[in-house]
Amino acid sequence: MTQPPGQQPPQGGFGAPYDPPPGSYGTQPPGPYGTQPPAQAAGPYGPAARPGPYDAPTQPGPHGVPSQPQPGGPASGGGGGFFRGRRGAVIGAALAVVLLAGGGVWLATSGGDDGTKPTAKKSAAPKPDGSSTSDGKSGDKGKDKGPHDLRAEADGINAKRKPGEAKLLWLQEGGVDLPRNGSDVYGPWVVGDTVVKAMYHTVSGYSVADGSQKWSLRLPAAMCAAPSQATADGKIVLGVESGHGDQALCNALQMVDLDTGKAGWHKTYKRQGAWDLLSDPAMAINGDTVTVGRKTRTDAFRVSDGKVLFGELPGNCQPFGFASGPVAVAAASCQTAADDHKEQLVERIDPATGKVQWTYKVKKGWEVAQFYSVSPLVVSLKKDRDWAVIMLNADGTYRSQLVGGTENYMTRCDTDVVSYGKNLDNCLGVAADEKTVYLATKPDESDPDPTNKVIAFDMASGQTRWKASAPAGQTLMPMRVEGGRLLMYLSAAKNKGGGIASLPSTGGTPQMVLRHPASAAEAERGLFDTRVAYVNGRSLLVSTTITGIEDGDEKWAKSMAAFGS
Numbered sequence: 001m002t003q004p005p006g007q008q009p010p011q012g013g014f015g016a017p018y019d020p021p022p023g024s025y026g027t028q029p030p031g032p033y034g035t036q037p038p039a040q041a042a043g044p045y046g047p048a049a050r051p052g053p054y055d056a057p058t059q060p061g062p063h064g065v066p067s068q069p070q071p072g073g074p075a076s077g078g079g080g081g082f083f084r085g086r087r088g089a090v091i092g093a094a095l096a097v098v099l100l101a102g103g104g105v106w107l108a109t110s111g112g113d114d115g116t117k118p119t120a121k122k123s124a125a126p127k128p129d130g131s132s133t134s135d136g137k138s139g140d141k142g143k144d145k146g147p148h149d150l151r152a153e154a155d156g157i158n159a160k161r162k163p164g165e166a167k168l169l170w171l172q173e174g175g176v177d178l179p180r181n182g183s184d185v186y187g188p189w190v191v192g193d194t195v196v197k198a199m200y201h202t203v204s205g206y207s208v209a210d211g212s213q214k215w216s217l218r219l220p221a222a223m224c225a226a227p228s229q230a231t232a233d234g235k236i237v238l239g240v241e242s243g244h245g246d247q248a249l250c251n252a253l254q255m256v257d258l259d260t261g262k263a264g265w266h267k268t269y270k271r272q273g274a275w276d277l278l279s280d281p282a283m284a285i286n287g288d289t290v291t292v293g294r295k296t297r298t299d300a301f302r303v304s305d306g307k308v309l310f311g312e313l314p315g316n317c318q319p320f321g322f323a324s325g326p327v328a329v330a331a332a333s334c335q336t337a338a339d340d341h342k343e344q345l346v347e348r349i350d351p352a353t354g355k356v357q358w359t360y361k362v363k364k365g366w367e368v369a370q371f372y373s374v375s376p377l378v379v380s381l382k383k384d385r386d387w388a389v390i391m392l393n394a395d396g397t398y399r400s401q402l403v404g405g406t407e408n409y410m411t412r413c414d415t416d417v418v419s420y421g422k423n424l425d426n427c428l429g430v431a432a433d434e435k436t437v438y439l440a441t442k443p444d445e446s447d448p449d450p451t452n453k454v455i456a457f458d459m460a461s462g463q464t465r466w467k468a469s470a471p472a473g474q475t476l477m478p479m480r481v482e483g484g485r486l487l488m489y490l491s492a493a494k495n496k497g498g499g500i501a502s503l504p505s506t507g508g509t510p511q512m513v514l515r516h517p518a519s520a521a522e523a524e525r526g527l528f529d530t531r532v533a534y535v536n537g538r539s540l541l542v543s544t545t546i547t548g549i550e551d552g553d554e555k556w557a558k559s560m561a562a563f564g565s
């Protein structure tokens with residue numbers, strides 16, 4: 001399987017196994033990345049859409065990058081995108097270095113650690129029909145086409161529900177005036193009865209029950225990164241820019257209380273050197289620590305008060321990204337004579353001190369692409385155009401590697417759907433428990449009614465345990481394991497509602513946990529490359545990108561939908 005940075009795994013197979021380096025750091029026994037059973041076809045880590053050895057080559061596409069469009073969306077790509085102009089300016093600067101709110105909405109209007117403090121003011125209450133208020137930048141002259149009557153639209157959809165179908169609880173529009181090329185959308189984060197999304201310079205909280213806007217927070221600058229999870233008490237730290245236009249740099253942090261919508265501390269951190277300036281930040285939250293990783297270092301801050309916890313660690317190997325969650329696992333790269341940072345590690349690190357607790361050395365030439373799961377630890381690796389998936393024990397020793405066979409696989413991670421940011425977690429299409437790893441197969445895009453399967457792999461051996469087919473014309477994407485059952489998102493299709501489905505650990509036929517109404521299929525399919533959350537019996541769908549053809553369209557584009565009983 002090959003998985004270039006920021007790309008879906010290309011077509012192909014799991015190839016020759018990734019050979020774990022013998023006795024890395026004296027802890028890891030030899031094992032495949034080279035000793036897979038005969039059932040595994042020789043070939044990629046290889047043909048990219050199949051996990052495979054650390055070694056087999058694949059056929060490159062144009063410019064050496066495979067083309068693999070997502071169902072219902074354009075081909076994924078790393079870099080560029082909506083922020084291509086700004087990132088180009090940053091790259092130019094780096095090369096130069098080398099050469100030489102219910103009762104009201106509260107809006108923060110300014111703030112920083114440069115002598116200014118955030119201030120707040122109360123804005124108009126949200127409109128009762130569920131449409132959000134706009135807080136676009138001053139001076140914009142977009143074509144204000146006005147909000148849709150979202151409540152009436154939801155009522156019309158629900159009037160056509162069939163027995164056994166859930167309700168469309170509410171719809172939300174973008175509600176924010178955006179730059180010409182649109183914006184990435186961060187979230188959703190659910191805190192109590194509030195669901196929060198963030199885009200451009202605005203963070204907004206909505207009632208989970210009815211979608212009414214509870215608060216909206218205007219940030220001092222545009223967002224450029226965000227962790228996939230908040231703290232247990234509902235705090236988050238967002239990456240925001242300093243500077244403006246082509247000179248903007250992603251080097252500031254803003255803490256936000258997601259329950260109240262109030263801004264907390266704000267500070268900047270230093271970015272220096274070519275590799276740092278060329279890196280998109282990878283953000284994560286572990287306990288009361290937020291980390292901001294780049295290729296050459298990670299900076300860690302205490303979420304509660306912004307205190308610096310650690311920065312550059314001793315030695316020539318530095319973490320460049322953590323996975324959010326209760327266990328702080330990081331990917332690290334090592335400075336080499338070639339200065340390519342392609343000697344990499346997986347490490348467990350104390351998030352309060354930066355102390356390394358164990359280290360797994362990745363085979364030379366292979367790089368950490370994603371953490372599919374932290375507990376148990378499942379790691380996606382890449383090498384040029386090859387891809388592998390390995391499992392590690394809780395102490396960092398090698399456990400096994402997936403044997404992908406002849407199937408092509410599909411995951412959708414943040415690096416595939418956002419233009420700015422390099423988080424190493426938050427993937428749809430893969431899940432794991434202590435005994436099994438679950439992966440979605442890639443549908444045949446030449447099929448007029450594409451469908452797919454979910455394949456279960458034994459955690460100990462990496463071999464296939466069973467396969468389960470999605471309903472005709474729809475696809476299943478694993479989300480997580482809960483109560484011994486695999487939860488999956490079932491995509492909507494023409495005249496077919498999506499929903500949340502489940503499978504027992506033994507496989508079988510998927511059973512619907514929450515069936516979205518067929519009458520809502522058009523609205524559900526209108527959301528772009530959605531992130532999906534399933535919380536307390538409700539499903540929450542959020543577009544990862546908002547844009548429009550004409551100026552002003554983005555304010556009225558649908559951005560969120562909620563379903564439940």
